[in-house]
Amino acid sequence: MYDILLRRGTVLLAPDRAAVLDVAIVDGKIAAIGSEILGEVALVLDCAGRLVSPPLVESHIHLDSVLTAGEPRWNQSGTLFEGIAIWGDRKRDLTLEDVKQRARKMLKQQAMLGVLYVRTHADVSESPGCENKLTALRALLEVRDEVRDWMTVQVVAFPQDGIYGSAGNAALMVEALERGADAVGGIPHYEMTREDGVRSVEQIFDWAEQFDRLIDIHCDETDDEQSRFLEVVAACAWRREMGDRVTASHTTAFGSYNNAYALKLMGILARAKINFVANPLINITLQGRTDTYPKRRGVTRVKELWQAGLNVSLGHDCVQDPWYALGTGNLLDVANMAVHVCQMTGLAQIDACYDMVTWGGARTLNLDGYGIAVGNVASLVVLDAGSKYDAVRCRPVVRSVISRGKVVARTVPVRGEWFGGD
Numbered sequence: 001m002y003d004i005l006l007r008r009g010t011v012l013l014a015p016d017r018a019a020v021l022d023v024a025i026v027d028g029k030i031a032a033i034g035s036e037i038l039g040e041v042a043l044v045l046d047c048a049g050r051l052v053s054p055p056l057v058e059s060h061i062h063l064d065s066v067l068t069a070g071e072p073r074w075n076q077s078g079t080l081f082e083g084i085a086i087w088g089d090r091k092r093d094l095t096l097e098d099v100k101q102r103a104r105k106m107l108k109q110q111a112m113l114g115v116l117y118v119r120t121h122a123d124v125s126e127s128p129g130c131e132n133k134l135t136a137l138r139a140l141l142e143v144r145d146e147v148r149d150w151m152t153v154q155v156v157a158f159p160q161d162g163i164y165g166s167a168g169n170a171a172l173m174v175e176a177l178e179r180g181a182d183a184v185g186g187i188p189h190y191e192m193t194r195e196d197g198v199r200s201v202e203q204i205f206d207w208a209e210q211f212d213r214l215i216d217i218h219c220d221e222t223d224d225e226q227s228r229f230l231e232v233v234a235a236c237a238w239r240r241e242m243g244d245r246v247t248a249s250h251t252t253a254f255g256s257y258n259n260a261y262a263l264k265l266m267g268i269l270a271r272a273k274i275n276f277v278a279n280p281l282i283n284i285t286l287q288g289r290t291d292t293y294p295k296r297r298g299v300t301r302v303k304e305l306w307q308a309g310l311n312v313s314l315g316h317d318c319v320q321d322p323w324y325a326l327g328t329g330n331l332l333d334v335a336n337m338a339v340h341v342c343q344m345t346g347l348a349q350i351d352a353c354y355d356m357v358t359w360g361g362a363r364t365l366n367l368d369g370y371g372i373a374v375g376n377v378a379s380l381v382v383l384d385a386g387s388k389y390d391a392v393r394c395r396p397v398v399r400s401v402i403s404r405g406k407v408v409a410r411t412v413p414v415r416g417e418w419f420g421g422d
Helices: 080-093 096-112 135-146 169-179 194-211 230-239 259-272 280-286 302-307 331-341 347-356 359-364 388-394
Strands: 002-014 017-026 029-034 041-046 051-053 056-061 115-123 152-158 183-186 214-219 246-250 275-278 312-314 380-383 398-403 406-410
Touching: 002 029, 002 380, 051 388, 056 246, 056 312, 056 331, 056 359, 096 115, 096 135, 096 398, 096 406, 115 135, 115 214, 115 359, 135 152, 135 169, 152 169, 152 214, 169 194, 183 194, 194 214, 194 230, 214 230, 230 246, 230 259, 259 302, 275 302, 275 359, 280 331, 302 312, 302 347, 312 331, 312 347, 312 359, 331 347, 331 388, 347 359, 347 388
Parallel strands: 002 041, 002 051, 056 115, 115 152, 152 183, 183 214, 214 246, 246 275, 275 312
Antiparallel strands: 002 017, 017 029, 051 380, 380 398, 398 406
16 A cells, blocks of 8 residues: 555656656655556545656755844845854854744745755854854754754854854864764855965865765855865865765855856866855845946856756755845745846756756755655655746745655645636
């Protein structure tokens, strides 16, 4: 007997393969996929041709700061650096329950929107006069464990103020990893000197090897064309043969490099084979603030990285916090923005933007057993769309969310009626 049978869905079996099929689930696993599966079933979901997709993957978010917009004040300049200053004040008031309550609320909201895998950064640095002793990290580790039955969460130890921005930050990073953080983070372009930035990258790789952790670095999140830490990250990844375990997030300065240097860098990246995360909602907002006109888009070279065969995924980054006052956590909004900002409007390119919030994100998070295949964990979503193109274009309701073989969320779309005549 099957626990759940999804009948007649347009099933995304791979980025380049979809077919109208049935999917049967037993004991939390995908038991069968076929054109017409027969047998006793406890619950039948008639998909009627709707898109059955692997879950959406949030590659980059800061759950410790979500839902704090306006606390203690609004970001009036809209810049990254004012956001950092405001967060420095807000985190003085962090408590475990404060962070956990907001993080749980956002994770439930994201799950309703089809997201079942999340990588979150947790600020482990201390501002002068502010000693929270890893409050954000401890809270998010507790939330990670509390939601594990329906959501997979990875926590990155992230030094928002730099590893060397304060005397105690390096020790806090080590303690965060000892407490169980899943990945090592960094922000080399925010260190006080170029030399400190390079040293921080090398230290991150040392910690990753010591603790057997993934790496996810906020890298060159600036309009400064002289910020070139991506080459340092790529070189370290290549020399230590760690490429698939390393992620460079943001890399917005890549959009400001001259083409001669960018061409050289692409060759290094092709050798290193690291992962990239772009955050188009945030970076189109934060970057270019010092430009008059022409004004830069402030997003990394997503299209060119994708065309080069490198793994690119997309993140929401911020939701209603000091850096970005908007957002709902909907990754289809992010994919839709990527289509526009990155000028990826060809059909294959639009589909690629959907892939970046699914399979691309799974590669960034280094997930095993992701996707709709017999034997895999039965985590999948049913969208009110018939194709990836429609999903990105319309950002439809996620009708059903199945996590580990259980329906954890359902949404009934609102249908409008027209009374205005022909």
